[in-house]
Amino acid sequence: MVYENPDGVRIGLEVHVQLNKLNTKLFCGCSTNYHDSEPNTHVCPVCLGLPGSLPVINEKAVEFAIKIGLALNCNIVEQTQFHRKNYYYPDLPKGFQTTQYDFPIAGEGKIVIEGEDGERVIRITRAHMEEDPGRLQHMGSIDKSKGTLINYNRSGMTLIEIVSEPDMRSPKEARRYLDKLRSILDYLDVFDGDLEGAMRVDANVSVYMGERVEVKNISSFKGAERALLYEIMRQKNHIRRGGEITLETRHFDEARGVTLSMRTKETENDYRYFPEPDLVPLRVADWVPEVLKTLPELPDAKRDRFIKEYGIIDMHARALTTEIKVANFYEEVASKVDPKAAAVWVADILKGELNYRDLNVDAFTVEDIVSVIELVTSNKITEQSGVEIIRAVLDNGGKPQDIVKEKGLLKVEDDIVAKAVEEAIAENPEAVADYRAGKEKSLNFIVGKVMQKTKGRADAREAREKLLAKLDE
Amino acid sequence: MITKEEVEHVGWLARIEIDAKQSDAYAVKLNSVLDYFGQLDEVDTENVPPTYHVADIVNVFRKDVVQESMPQEDVLANTENKQEGNFKAPRIM
Amino acid sequence: MAAWTDISGIIQKIADSSAEEVTAAYIETIGKSRINGFTTVWDEAINVAREIDAKGHAGPLAGVPIAIKENISTKGLSTTCSSKILQGYVPPYDAHVIERLKEAGAVILGKTNMDEFAMGTSTESSCYGPTFNPWDMDRVPGGSSGGSAAVVAAGEAPVSLGSDTGGSVRCPAAFCGVVGLKPTYGCISRYGLISYANSLEQIGPLATNVADIATIMDVVAGYDHRDSTSINRENTYSDALKDDVKGMKIGVPDEYFGEGIDKDVEKSVWDAIGKFEDMGATYEKVSMPHTKYALASYYIIAMSEASSNLARFDGTRYGLRTEGENWHVMASKTRAEGFGTEVKRRILLGTYALSAGYHDKYYLKALKVRTLVKQDFDKALANVDVLMAPTMPTPAFKIGEKIEDPLSLYLADVNTVPVNLAGVPSISVPCGFAGDMPVGLQIIGKHFDENTIIKAAYSFEQNTDHNSRRPPEVA
Incomplete structure (x- = not known):
């Protein structure tokens, strides 16, 4: 099936990734660990822009940038330098x-996403390094506020801006792209995506191959999907009413879920780029082989290996390789129990329970999931009980073995089920007669009685089979 | 020739308020300097690379090691316009 | 305090009395000054001197007073670039050179006047009013480090630091009859120097004699990891203090004796070159054909960089704030009020030169011409050891004479700016008088070959008596 893209939607994304796993900022030694700190306590003359201060590049930041470029299949530039982008704010x-200008550290790459109609290549235009500005807090709304409070703790944090081609055809594809990007960055261990402001998105959106509109100020992935859905709808409506889409920048108002035009004098910018005289050029091409060696197995490669090595299905392999933590968790589990069973339990069940509770895989131990899987595969408990144990561990803590005992989840003996079946048939002659007369529903009623008698510890499927065997005798 | 309007535009780019009366006077002085700069047009610079840095050095870096930041009090010492540890400025738009 | 005391004389005095007494004597002298060279006298200076006395005069400059230009950051001591926009700004940190001076035991006397943001050749554009030339109170001291040169000439400080973006140490040194050095780009850390044009400027010392220049260089020069353009290279400048120019090859560029040169200046410089011949050196004429384009190239680059460097002065974090209905209006009003006319002109021109449509015509073109100017130096200095020329084409001009006409003021820098474009070192030494005003001889060297120009200047000083004459305004 080919996706037709009926509205001719084209979406390109600019993603700002904050490399918050560096110890220090891009041009000074201030700590990056400011997220829970008082305002303006992680600043120095350099990131506060005091007169006379000078920047010095963090070597590790450059290394991280190269690593990201390589992971996005980009070419790494021979030589580059930082530029000044001049504007007042x-x-x-x-x-x-x-920031970087004519020679971004990484150019022309690609990543593969699960598109509307199968795998889709999204081209990366470039990835460049730049410094993060400080943080503004408007006292009231942006246009009617009484004033602005400024905290420079974030000022000078290293950002990588990853710019894509307009290769996405729907908000869903945009979301998948962002998820994939986050997954790759997660593998590289260059940032903690859970920290506030770790990934920020600007989007270029157009419909029917028309002019593009830039949407700024999208601060989450969910927000990205909402902003794009709104903006596409707005453009379509505007055109339907005879309007024309013109090149403009719009601001996403997260609270209202709408995009607002920023047609003010402020957007008439002329950035007057020129090379930063206080920094010397970077010649980094010869770092590439060394950095390449530090590159871990990435999600796509890991997915392919899981399919091959563990014989699991593609859907499970994808689910297991999105997050590096989950992939590592799975591999440990798979080394102890049947890898296929492990895939079902980790990808389908455990991940679902974790997502429902907004937890990550750190909330569960390999040992506990192995216990659950062993209990099920050795037929000691039912699958349903296995799920129940996982829920109990997540909600109240405890070890699976103890929970089995506390809740009496061990499967009952065969003869008890057999006895219950006989009793149920004997005590419900009407239902038996109905079933024999062709009323399938009556069977469920008798199964229910069997379950009642075994207090639910019987496996429902097993009980049904035994009942059928008896009735058909 | 830089026009009065261009002077005002450049003034806005540089965030220097210039009123209509001043922009005429600025235009005159700026044009005399720009005229002088125009003499560079005579120089043949075909195939001449620009010199951004006189010293031919590359790759100057710092290790990723934390240095102490300034106390908040020092950060805010040079302004009266502060609130709860933040700098305070007028609204943006 | 006897004026024009050199560092060794001061160290002797400190040994005989105390750093406190020496500092107090200078502060008293400054108190009587009429030249407006100092903007601030540091109220901690006496306490610092007292501490140095208590610690037993450790360090090569123990107790030696020094004056610092208004654009070099000093912790706890107002640093304003002589601009209204930085009124009240007190840096929370010391510039690298200040750290070095303090470690060496020097006593910071105070800050010296300058052209606002170092943009000028006369020290008239300061928000503190002009500094007067101690040789003639009607004349400018040169600029932009006019305060640093004038206070040394007037005996209000034995040595000082200035900064030289396009001649701002050498010009006032020449106009005030003192010695001033612009080191090779990358020689002294710029950390803490408030930028005017980063790719061109260096901090440089001023003193009454060449030996003191070398002594200060030994303290302030050297690698600093906080300045990415700082070059890691060891050198002892005082090793160059030898009276020996035998066999030294001097190049004299014709282009530095161009239209508008004062006849007395020209004569003094040729006399000096004659003196070098007498001392055993030889000279030849050299040609530096792109010199006439250096001025335009220099001003475009300096203004472009300045337009960006000065963007941070927006009224938000320090300095002046003029309220407006929103942040952008506040910034525009603050900058309109806080910057002086010449600074505004240069910011506007620099903004224009970098803006869409003009970037290639002005900024990029200027950088290409810079390459040609630099090549002129490379070629000329391939065959000779040093270049000699007048530092300034004229002696100090009258206050008010050029301030209304920016272009005429820019033209005064014709002999100093090429050096900054090329990044080579250059020293200005007194070499005579034009009427009653001092004339400076400029000696230019190869990259990082400060020692050769220091040796030449020192030898010249040892064999002449140009700096025996004292200005009338010595307190």
């Missing part, structure tokens, strides 16, 4: 942002 303490 109160979050920018120097009156310019130090």
